[in-house]
Amino acid sequence: MSTIPVALQADFAACQALASTHYENFSVLSMFIPRALRPHFAAIYAYCRGVDDIGDEFEGDRLKALDEWAHQLTLCYTGTPETPEFRALQHTIRQFDLPRQPFDDLIEANRRDQHQSTYDTWEDLLDYCRYSANPVGRMVLGLFGYQDEYRQTLSDCTCTALQIANHLQDISRDVVRGRYYVPIEDLERFGSSLAEYRTGVITEAIRACIRHEVERTWELFRRGADLEPTVPKRLRMQLRLYRYGGEAVLRALEQQNYDSLSHRPVVSTGKKVRIACKTLFKP
Structure with a gap:
């Protein structure tokens, strides 16, 4: 597997910092994950954590914020994302040919949380x-x-x-x-x-x-x-x-x-x- 491009290393580092500061029942980036995959795990975690934080904690218009999250996701597939976590995610998506549907589904879950x-x-x-x-x-x-x-x-x-x-x-x-x-x-x-x-x-x-x-x-x-x-x-x-x-x-x-x-x-x-x-x- 190729290394992370120099231009994206700071973006992936931001994702890894986020993953290391959130403690679930077990660490997201455990020792069992191959070292080469850990930056990509962190990129996916940053996406998932971000959409959940909007759905649970954002103090403004959550549906509007989720729409913006979806827009950044679209840019991962069709353009140039504007934030570090999405720039990292775009590289991961392209590296592993990840389909969009699972990412969209997480946004839908948080939309449901706003009315159900x-x-x-x-x-x-x-x-x-x-x-x-x-x-x-x-x-x-x-x-x-x-x-x-x-x-x-x-x-x-x-x-x-x-x-x-x-x-x-x-x-x-x-x-x-x-x-x-x-x-x-x-x-x-x-x-x-x-x-x-x-x-x-x-x-x-x-x-x-x-x-x-x-x-x-x-x-x-x-x-x-x-x-x-x-x-x-x-x-x-x-x-x-x-x-x-x-x-x-x-x-x-x-x-x-x-x-x-x-x-x-x-x-x-x-x-x-x-x-x-x-x-x-x-x-």
Whole structure:
């Protein structure tokens, strides 16, 4: 793979700085990513982080800002982008022949967030994840040269599982923000309601509903794990790290009896180290 052009090195450095200052359950730029690919991972991360920040935190007209984000994306494919993160992204897109659709889908997810705060059914939530989570996995596969439907579908399972695990972990935060990612149909099935859920007080009905969502998410992780044997070792280890991290969130939820309304479950630093070691030494 060619090195980053001198004219773009500062742009990629800005993306890498952004990736290193945001801490998710696990670092985006882990040691398992081949060194030559790390700048491109950072460029994709900067794009994803940027569009999510607009959708969640921008204080002005978010829809207008998302339109401008989409315009810069268009310039990646048809012209000359105007900002460092998009100049870096354009090089990555061209280097790996990445299709536009996943990038557009992330913008669509954040547009939805501006007018939708509830999901009636599990299928509705999965459809949201199709836009908000699955594109990221498809971008990552693209960096390794995989754009076939089989691997992408398995990746979708893992990405959706990671997104839902994150939603379940952040229930207490999302309720305060007025976002509700537990399907209303499921709340009612277990004897609760959206109105009760909005109070932020755990009940046995809500606990049973969260447990149901955790069990569904475990199944998605199990299905997505079939992707790992089909890719090279370094990518397999990275995918496994993400999966183990998401599964650790589910275990943390189980350990506090499915109550993420009263207390946000966390994965301790010690557990993260053990997960990294497990990832490193598993064949």
